Amino acid sequence: MPQDCDRTPVVRDNGRHQWEKDRARAPGAVRAMSGATEHDTGLHPADLVFHAEYRELAAPCPLAEAFGVPAGTVLLERRYRTRYGAENAPFSLVVSYLVREMIAANPELLDETNEPWPGGTQSQLHTVGIELDRVEERLTARTPTPAEARDLALASGAPVILLRKTSYDINDRVVNIADVTLPADRTELLFTTRLERW
Template identity: 35%
Template sequence: MGRTHLPGHAYEHVAAELRGAILGGDLVPGTRLPRHADLAQRYGVSEIVIRQAIDELKHAGLVDTRGRGGTWVRERPVVRRVSSRRYQADRGPQTEPRTSFTDDQGIEWSQYRLDKVYRWTEACDRLAGLFGVPVGTRVLERRFVFYSAGVPAQMSRPCLLASDVEGTPVADPDNEPWPGGTINQLRTLGIEVDDITESVGTRMPTPEETSVLRLRPGVPVFTITRLMRAAGRVVEVADPIVIPGDRTVLDYHVPLPPPAS
């Protein structure tokens, strides 16, 4: 193949063709790419251009390099679905211990692990605005890392109002993980969650998120801000929930009411 004369950098065209082959299934996960010298000859470019193209594919999370072992099409991790109906698992009935997370992951309770850190703090501007309370209101900040069969799969920062939970079993981290999650926790206090809203965004992870979730270069994350309400009052703010973008499909079910007559 001769040198390309299309606009743009040569490495971008090489990367685009290899990306198309990977995403189109011509290069399946586990396939080793040809040597740099062979790719350079195929595309009529220098090996420097090939290295630039491979670097772009690495940052996109499509290939891995193994030192002198070559470059391989990256194995695609199992995709988990997070449905708009996922919280039904928390509402019960609880015939056996479970949460919306264990249902999403398709795991048994024994395969579920939750790392947690609790602290009492004062609501900042953003947190107070989400709760609809004055800045400085006392809240319980919880930081969770969720593991599925030993693999870190999600981070979250769910906060509760001290006026609702202080001095109760819900404020004791030793009671985690709690079957039914926050919904069941609040139910034990006479607070029935009846509405949940989630705002979803995407971004590149922070260094901490990359380390904790064991993310590879180029993998973005979903960020979710969740508000739980009871009788119109916000009773929990999870901001943010962080989920690896290469392991998750956000699957929403939107029932439509019959048209007005």
């Protein structure tokens, strides 16, 4: 296992959301040149090992309420793990949820073998006519579960940062919820708030 100082650091800047939106409608070849992980790490696509798993599930009450849909509505759960090829642990553990009915018009979005999707979720949503208006991110921290500590190869005593990312479309609908578990021993969160000039 690499030492902490040998781990690739990640700087997650909230400006990444506009960067992703600006690229959502770009040609596939342009989108394939880099993604959010490359943006956050400075690595290249060839440096990364990516894994995705999809499954459908009935929305439990907390997720149903967050999406504003009835409990039991079919969701597509997507689990992502991306790591630097020279390291053994992913940068984060991501579980993303979409309402299946919202994306069913494009069957390619239901197939995990189409991942990694050039341009990420915003580009996927664009294929079914959904444009994001805003992304809300809530952060908390806690002690990792044994599985999280193992999967993220955390240093002893290192906490995890939990990020709940909720994406709203231009009609104020929640269209994506992602729960991201980040290793606090190698993740920096950077928030830059741009203010319009008077």
